[in-house]
Amino acid sequence: MKQLKLIDFVFFLFFFTESLTLPTKITQKFIEENIEYIAIIAFAQYVQEATFEDVEILVKDMVEYKDRCVANKTLPECFKLPNNVLQEKICAMEGLPQKHNFSHCCSKVDFERRPCFFFNKKADVGFLPPFPTLDPEEKCQAFKNSRKSFLNHYIYEIARRNPFVFAPTLLSVAARFEEVANTCCEERHKVSCFQTRAAAVIQYLKAFSSYQKNVCGAYLKFGTKVLNFINIAVLSQKFPKIEFKELTSLIEDVSSKYEGCCEGDVVQCIRDTSKVMNHICSKQDSISSKIKECCEKKMPERGECIINSNKDDRPKDLREAKFTDSENICQERDTDPDNFFAEFTYEYSRNHPDLSIPETTAKHLKIEWVSVFIWNQTDKCSFSYLIRLTKTAPQLSTEELISLGEKMVMALTTCCTLSEEFACVDNLVDLVLGELCGINENRTINPAVDHCCKTNFAFRRHCFEGLKADKTYIPPPTTKDLFTFNADLCQAQDEELQRKKDRFLVNLVKLKRELTDEELQSLFTSFANAVEKCCSAEGPEACFNEEVVIFHFY
Structure with missing residues (x-):
């Protein structure tokens, strides 16, 4: 033989650290x-x-x-x-x-x-x-x-x-x-x-x-998205000096082989595997300093050499701080979330070669809830989450959506003060999602949300992460007072005022789900400016009657 x-x-x-x-x-x-x-x-x-x-x-x-x-x-x-x-x-x-x-x-x-x-x-x-x-x-x-x-x-x-x-x-x-x-x-x-x-x-x-x-x-259940994060984590730990652009190119080859390998196409699995190995060794100078001698060996010695090779030395210019210091973190996340989370996993993995792969890859499931929650951007991230939650589950009542949004923000603000913030978020986010899904198995919101509520518990957060706006939702007829504002807004303070603002936002999203986040942000800003302007005016009611014209878009 x-x-x-x-x-x-x-x-x-198959741990994606091979190179031939x-x-x-x-x-x-x-x-x-x-x-x-x-x-x-x-x-x-x-x-x-x-x-x-x-x-x-x-x-x-x-x-x-x-x-x-x-x-x-x-x-x-x-x-x-x-x-x-x-x-x-x-x-x-x-x-x-x-x-x-x-x-x-x-x-x-x-x-x-x-x-x-x-x-x-x-x-x-x-x-x-x-x-x-x-x-x-x-x-x-x-x-x-x-x-x-x-x-x-x-x-x-x-x-x-x-x-x-x-x-x-x-x-x-x-x-x-x-x-x-x-x-x-x-x-x-x-x-x-x-x-x-x-x-x-x-x-x-x-x-x-x-x-x-x-x-x-x-x-097979969730597609290549989850696998990509696993592969990114493994390769980033083994080859910490690889550039993110090169890594994403390699990940494309790695991910493409799963259809054949997972479904039992033996020949295609071998071919796609070989393609990945060839990719790695053809770019070895930009991937790792530890595999040069291995790639020069003949088969089968090269394989054992690669397996036993050490992780490459960590570069000195690692940039994990990028995800905690940026003032535009929420905007970057919302512009291209897949790339944002991929780059975070890449940076986090090569900064933490000591973590196991499950501990590394698990972070991308939580990064949306933690790393983007910067103290000076609480309002922006809360705004983003409330929009997303409303678009995903518009069938929920306005009050329930606001309540869930408040609990998520509370979880984030609580956990970000603790040393074990990821474990904290794990527990609290699960509680919030558990409340969203409900205890009763017969609770129905919409097919997409119901699916996530019933899916494998370990992947529930990831399932919710991938949900889009529910296009099947038909909003109820608008009432005359839905966007009617008066001087009562000026009497509200702190939490009560925030709930009124949130109520405006949720109703706006329910009614106009086709609007982009930027358009919603513009309308919400106009509303907040109107409240500030009119509450400072000598005659708040007259001011509100004048300003309310801008909201007659529905």
Whole structure:
């Protein structure tokens, strides 16, 4: 299994800290040379109940297909995507779709069929027989008699029991197990050798299985946005001197590979993974000073070198203060929120290489509530939040929206005075969102909000973060006094005055949800100026009657 060892260089990329030059032609050659192992993994993951004999039939068919296309690339079948070809061949196996209940997938074609096969996978593998075990002497004898057959069986068994693990990881597991067998079969005490060395391989598989399932779960449920923050955090910690522009370019390559890897397209996963590795090593001078020697090594030594390389030295000009010192922080956030939060994660991660990835990536979920809440900009951020909340859930009463807005501001002002501000915000924001969602499961606001209220608790804040204005909302008919102002405004003080201003803002947003934040800000400023002007006038009522003309826009 000499070729299989070549894949040992790919597994660490799934933490996005890998770095190898692997041009397209080399990638294609690697796929062709390892077509048997790739076909075993794909088949065993898609149809976990299939026997090894079934797998052998498909492998033979795929090898013949590969040979035909290598000999003549102009054949019509050679223009198809490899994953589509593989699924077509699985569906063509007599009686197999009916026997294992995936006929409904075979009735679909191409890109509709792939997710069907994916969702047919079973995470609970209790229906499979126990993992076959052999006495170490028997195991070693089988290994010596036919390494290929021994390792094919091993890949088949681990793939069907780990249907969501990326193919390069499974290939690496098999390569590692081959090394264990090489060593232990020469040892006198084979039992203890296998127990010790094989345990490390299994632990490696479990770690990657857990990570990849979580990552793909987030990707399939929430898209690439969450993954981008994870990738930004990992790469920024490993390569702190990388420029943000270069990082965003790399993230595009990293994110693009998830569709294939997460949905089980083995060949596309390998190709996209190779593209990322090539990207990193081709820009190594601007990414890290620690990987130069690694990128010059040959396979597979380069992979282990990259894995064991240290995090690069932190630059001296790190700029985390940018997110606490800027007077325009809310404007920057609102202008391009995705880029704003991405850059914050980038700066925060390379400033804090000691934090775990979950602790780093978790910050982007809270940054909207904390980092933009600067003391001298409380009113601006409160204004922004109230607009957003009203646009998102206009069905709520004006008073409830104001109350929720007040509680959010209270949470922020409370937490920003504490050393553990992020943990504080975690707890208090969850309470506010919990109140928004309500205790009763039957509470209905609108489909988008209801979805976020019912989604995975860990992702609830992120779900709300991505909500847009509810375009289905039809505001009630306006009443004559909705925007009628009088001298009573002049008697209100502090909190009472703020509530009156908030009430004006919420009603304005409900009525004119199509207005931009800037237009709303302009109208709100006009209202505040009118209040100040008229309350200072000798005749406030007459002044209000004159000024109210500007609000007859509805």
